[in-house]
Structures are given as C-alpha cells and as structure tokens.
Amino acid sequence: MxxxxxxxxxxxxxxxxxxxxxxxxxxxxxxxxxxxxxxxxxxxxxxxxxxxxxxxxxxxxxxxxxxxxxxxxxxxxxxxxxxxxxxxxxxxxxxxxxxxxxxxxxxxxxxxxxxxxxxxxxxxxxxxxxxxxxxxxxxxxxxxxxxxxxxxxxxxxxxxxxxxxxxxxxxxxxxxxxxxxxxxxxxxxxxxxxxGQRGIVLSGEAFVARMHLQPGDRLLCVLPLFHINALFYSACGAIACGGSVAVARRFSASTFWRTVAETGATETNLMAAAAKILMLRPESEFVPGHRLRKAFIAPLTDEMIEAFTHRFGVPHLIEGYGMTEIPGALANPFDGERKRGSVGVISPHPDPAVPRPALRLVDDALDEVPDGTPGELLFRTPTLMQGYWNAPEATAAAFHDGWFRTGDLMLREPDGYLRFIARKKDIIRRRGENISGAELDRVIGAHPAVAEVATIGVPSELGDEEVLAAVVLRPGMHATAAEIADWVRARLAAYKVPRFVAFVPALPQTATQRIEKYRLRGDTALLAAAEDLAPSPQTNRTNAGKETVR
The missing domain is CATH 3.40.50.12780 (ANL, N-terminal domain)
Structure with a gap:
C-alpha cells in the first residue's frame, strides 16, 4: 500500500x-x-x-x-x-x-x-x-x-x-x-x-505529490543538470521522498531501456521529443521486465500514451506545465482524472501550510477572460523565480502587480483543467486571423510520415504573415508538400493550411529538446528552400513537387 x-x-x-x-x-x-x-x-x-x-x-x-x-x-x-x-x-x-x-x-x-x-x-x-x-x-x-x-x-x-x-x-x-x-x-x-533555496526545496517536495513518489522510488535523470527539471524534480524529488536518483550523463535513446533496467528506475522525466524518439527506435533495444512505472512527459500525445502504456509497460504518464521561472506550476493529478490534451490543474505542495499557487487568464488589456476564452497565463507560486540576473528591466516587464506573466496562451475549461494554446510569440497573424503555431505543430506532427515539425510565420507580400512548416520525416518515410497541406486541410480551417513546406534533415533544438523557432525565423535559406503551394507573381517560385526521403 x-x-x-x-x-x-x-x-x-x-x-x-x-x-x-x-x-x-x-x-x-x-x-x-x-x-x-x-x-x-x-x-x-x-x-x-x-x-x-x-x-x-x-x-x-x-x-x-x-x-x-x-x-x-x-x-x-x-x-x-x-x-x-x-x-x-x-x-x-x-x-x-x-x-x-x-x-x-x-x-x-x-x-x-x-x-x-x-x-x-x-x-x-x-x-x-x-x-x-x-x-x-x-x-x-x-x-x-x-x-x-x-x-x-x-x-x-x-x-x-x-x-x-x-x-x-x-x-x-x-x-x-x-x-x-x-x-x-x-x-x-x-x-x-x-x-532561491526555498523554491528548490518546495519544488522537490511538490514533485512527491505530482508523481506520488514513495520512499523506495528510484528516479532516472536523463535530462541535463543545468535544467530545473533535473535539479528540482529528479534530484530534489529523490531527496524529498527518501529515495534515490540514477544520473545518466546524457539522454541516449539507444541505451535508454537498458539503463532503465540496470538501474532499477521506477520513475523518469522526458521531453516530448525524447519520448517520440524512443517510439521510433528498434524493438530490439527495449528491455522487458523493467521496474519503470511512472513518467513525467510534456506534451503528451495519444501516440505516446499508447506506446508507453502498452508497448513499454509504463502505466502512469503525467503531463504538466512549468517554466524555468515557475517550476512545477500545473499538472494532471496522479490520483484523479488525467485529461488528454490538457496540462492539468494547479499542482500544489502536499503540505496545506505552504501557500497554494494561483493563476489568472487575461487578455491584452490584462483583464480576466471567461472560461473557454484563450488568455495569457499569469501565475503566483512559492517556487517563483527571484528575478533575472542583472536585468531589472526584464524582471519588471515579466511581472504585473506581483503576477508572473508567462507569455503563454491558455484556455480554461469548465471543469478547471487548462489547455495550452500557444506562446504569444508563436501566434502567426495571417489575413487578420490568429493561428497557433503549437496547434499546427500538433496536427502536422500526427502525420504518419512526420518525425518532427515546426511552423512559423514568414513575411507575406499581402501584409501580415504566411505559414511555413519545417518538416523532418521519419526514417524510410516520404511525403510531399501537397500531402502535408491536405492533411492539415482535412483537420483544420482553410486559413490555417501552410502555404510553404520545407523538408529539412533536422530542426534546431536546445539541450532539452525544445525546438528553437527563433532560429528558424532567422534562417533566410529556409524560405528559399521551401515549396510554395500558392505561387504568386510576386514570389515566382518553381520548386513544385519536392520531397525528402530519409
């Protein structure tokens, strides 16, 4: 028990x-x-x-x-x-x-x-x-x-x-x-x-509740120790529960399951990109009979849930949300409903004497929005950062009346669960309509031939922006730009269908497998290499029918 x-x-x-x-x-x-x-x-x-x-x-x-x-x-x-x-x-x-x-x-x-x-x-x-x-x-x-x-x-x-x-x-x-x-x-x-030290300690203790850590749990740390996930959740979570942490030098997809088995790990934290890579690895690398029962993965997809629960035998998958500035903010409850596609609800410290985090969703005027309406997430939490080092102006800009401005758009459903919409800076403005880059990433990423994708806004000759999708294909798979566009067209409104599709061998990523879209936006060669699915006299592009096979 x-x-x-x-x-x-x-x-x-x-x-x-x-x-x-x-x-x-x-x-x-x-x-x-x-x-x-x-x-x-x-x-x-x-x-x-x-x-x-x-x-x-x-x-x-x-x-x-x-x-x-x-x-x-x-x-x-x-x-x-x-x-x-x-x-x-x-x-x-x-x-x-x-x-x-x-x-x-x-x-x-x-x-x-x-x-x-x-x-x-x-x-x-x-x-x-x-x-x-x-x-x-x-x-x-x-x-x-x-x-x-x-x-x-x-x-x-x-x-x-x-x-x-x-x-x-x-x-x-x-x-x-x-x-x-x-x-x-x-x-x-x-x-x-x-x-500060208090925030780190409280984050580790809160992770005990988030993942229902027990004294005998062994947390496998494959994320880097310059990242709050590894330091606050894996290392301090292990200390908080009286368990242990198995530290890997780096994440290695080819040896991941062997490491899980050899260390006796019962819990691990993964970025979505790493989880997706594991799903694509050869079956021969999987080691059955492991003790891994819990994984903290964000964001989760139906494909990941199917693979980890049935193929890999990891029954408890928790999706949450946090930032370097506000660790451990939201999560689907371990003992409660885990809603697919949701980042969950407020994730408090298990001790009721510790102040409970609070949130607001606001519009551009910083007025609260009703449930069902996207708004920027503002957050208060005992684990909040103390500010940005030697950057008082950036620190001041990050707060409003003591609330941290995340820059992330969320939607609160009637039951209180929150759904991530997009980074405010990941909104593409096209012909007067706002398009979520995160939504397009999710939809295109579900295409069976797609390994990774990043959608960005690029300049339009008509003003505003056009949508460009940078796509990495799965090994041995192929697709055309038209097929990617048709996939989106069958699932989303017509104005969200990418005009440009570029097949690339890899996407720029941070060490924690987050795609660096700002680098894509600054890559002038990307647009030049993309296929234009709506050629115009202004662009005069003639690269129809390109595809990449990996």
Missing amino acids: SLAPLTVLRRFRGHDASLADFLASRVEVQPDAPLILFEGETISAGRFAAEVERAAALLAARGIGAGDRLGVLSTNHPTTLVLLFACARLGAILVPANPDYGVEEAAYVFGNAGIAGLVAAPGTLAVAEAARARLAPQPWLLLNERADGVAVELLADALATTHAAPPPPVTDGADRTCLLVYTSGTTGFPKGVMH
Whole structure:
C-alpha cells in the first residue's frame, strides 16, 4: 500500500527550507541509504553530505563566499549536485551551463554571471579554457574527472588537499539565491533566472505529490543538470521522498531501456521529443521486465500514451506545465482524472501550510477572460523565480502587480483543467486571423510520415504573415508538400493550411529538446528552400513537387 505524499514527507523532521537542513533531515534518518547512482557507483546519503562539506571547505578556501558565483560546464555528473549544495551552504550561487555551448555562448553566460571559479569536464575543457580567457578577472579552473594528458588540477585532488573545516552554514540560507539557470533561448538571447533555496526545496517536495513518489522510488535523470527539471524534480524529488536518483550523463535513446533496467528506475522525466524518439527506435533495444512505472512527459500525445502504456509497460504518464521561472506550476493529478490534451490543474505542495499557487487568464488589456476564452497565463507560486540576473528591466516587464506573466496562451475549461494554446510569440497573424503555431505543430506532427515539425510565420507580400512548416520525416518515410497541406486541410480551417513546406534533415533544438523557432525565423535559406503551394507573381517560385526521403 502506497503512502500519501504528506506522509512521505513527514517521515522526516521539519527543516528550515535551506538545502543544507533539507539534506540533513534525510541523512539523520537514513545515512546509509543509496542517494545517487552513477555509472555503477552508488553514493549514500551520508557520503553525499560529507562530500558537500568537503566541497564547501574547498570553495571557501578558494575565495567563494556569500553571493559569489561558481560556474559548471559539464555533462551530467554527481559533482554538479555536490557543488550546488556546497554553494548553498556558503550562500554562494551555482551557474551550471549547457555543455554543448561554444566559446561565445559560454563566455557570455559566465561573463554575465561574473563567476569566480569554474569546474569543467574533460570533454568541455577546451571551450571552458577559451571562454575563461575572455573573462576579467579570470576565474580559477578545476576538472571534475581525471583525463590523460591534461594538466588542469582535478577537483578530487583539490578536495583531498583541503584540510580546513568549512565555515558554518549561512543562517538565512532559505531565501538566498543559490542557482542561476540560463533560459534555453528559444525566443532569443538567454537570461539568468535566479532561484532561491526555498523554491528548490518546495519544488522537490511538490514533485512527491505530482508523481506520488514513495520512499523506495528510484528516479532516472536523463535530462541535463543545468535544467530545473533535473535539479528540482529528479534530484530534489529523490531527496524529498527518501529515495534515490540514477544520473545518466546524457539522454541516449539507444541505451535508454537498458539503463532503465540496470538501474532499477521506477520513475523518469522526458521531453516530448525524447519520448517520440524512443517510439521510433528498434524493438530490439527495449528491455522487458523493467521496474519503470511512472513518467513525467510534456506534451503528451495519444501516440505516446499508447506506446508507453502498452508497448513499454509504463502505466502512469503525467503531463504538466512549468517554466524555468515557475517550476512545477500545473499538472494532471496522479490520483484523479488525467485529461488528454490538457496540462492539468494547479499542482500544489502536499503540505496545506505552504501557500497554494494561483493563476489568472487575461487578455491584452490584462483583464480576466471567461472560461473557454484563450488568455495569457499569469501565475503566483512559492517556487517563483527571484528575478533575472542583472536585468531589472526584464524582471519588471515579466511581472504585473506581483503576477508572473508567462507569455503563454491558455484556455480554461469548465471543469478547471487548462489547455495550452500557444506562446504569444508563436501566434502567426495571417489575413487578420490568429493561428497557433503549437496547434499546427500538433496536427502536422500526427502525420504518419512526420518525425518532427515546426511552423512559423514568414513575411507575406499581402501584409501580415504566411505559414511555413519545417518538416523532418521519419526514417524510410516520404511525403510531399501537397500531402502535408491536405492533411492539415482535412483537420483544420482553410486559413490555417501552410502555404510553404520545407523538408529539412533536422530542426534546431536546445539541450532539452525544445525546438528553437527563433532560429528558424532567422534562417533566410529556409524560405528559399521551401515549396510554395500558392505561387504568386510576386514570389515566382518553381520548386513544385519536392520531397525528402530519409
């Protein structure tokens, strides 16, 4: 018989909402219980806490104190979690960055954050050194894993030679900023989202309710540790329930089911793109007899639900909604109706003493709209970000009377469930009509030959915009632009049918598999390569009948 979420949390003493006390409350009860699994190694809760203490002593000896920033440029590795908790203990701030960054991107993020130290992986060392060289003053540099022929000091060696005790934990840690997460940049240049310790702890505890986590649950973390999903839900969710987290360096579709089986994972979080990739992989890669029973996937499609519940044997699929700025906002209830096509309802903390999140849907004048009418989602939550780093104007623009403006259009149904319509910036204005890019993505993405799709607005000779669909076909499948248009025409209003269809080998994506539509909008070659299904004298295009076979 499973325990209620609040019962799971109350197996441990109360804490002050700092990461240090949150961890201590668990270690006191189960110091020898496994907490982190990584490539065959198991780190107990007690050992993890001891490594946090040693790392805090090292950082303090290296000049990291309250308010200072420490950068990380690495694929997933347990040291990232150790450094997060060590920074929080000192009142310092961790800045984990995308390991796929080039020099320009890394230099921008670390320069914007003003890091004092940097921890890199062997595979990111060249970028880290080049980016570091552009910063003034230059941060110190450590390597988180041993690599042959590399002269950079190893983190483990530095820890072994640091004998001073760490300073006492900061007394006001719960409300101090401890993390800067730079936005994925799907709409432009990244901003540093500031999160405090209290918000991270509450997010982990709320995830216990969202996924009905139990003390024996093992969460498989395949999403990157520079992302709130991995840090707040997988890592801190495991600590909150008294379970464990199996950390994978990266998501690998070919080895995913083997990893699930070998780690004994019972829960995982996936982006929709990753889930779709798994559905397309050879049957031979699937490992039956696994323990995976729960998956947090957004957005879900009927095809995914069918594949995961019947083919893969994962009975509990939860779709939700959140942003880097407002983690864990909405979700379909674990114990309740799970509505297909809905992002659910408010997802509260299991403790009724924690303030419940609240939402509003508003029009362009910021007046509330009735149920059944799309409106921009405004949100309040105890896990709300503290603002954008060194960007007071952007922070001010993101709020209205204390409500965070998500920029996402939602529709509330009479039963209170919400349905995502589109990003406000993903609305295509065509001949006086508003078209949701997300809706077109969903409809075209359901075509049996389509692996991925992104629809954008492109300039029209008549004013406003025309619709362009950039389509990636499934391996071995083919389709024509006319077939894609006919597919949409059979399902949506005529004004939503794409005029342009471009078959492309891949779509630009962030490390968390979100399609970067802003890059498509800036790609002038995309429109030139697309087939125009409504040729006009102004465009004079002659590329009819093109298709791509993959």
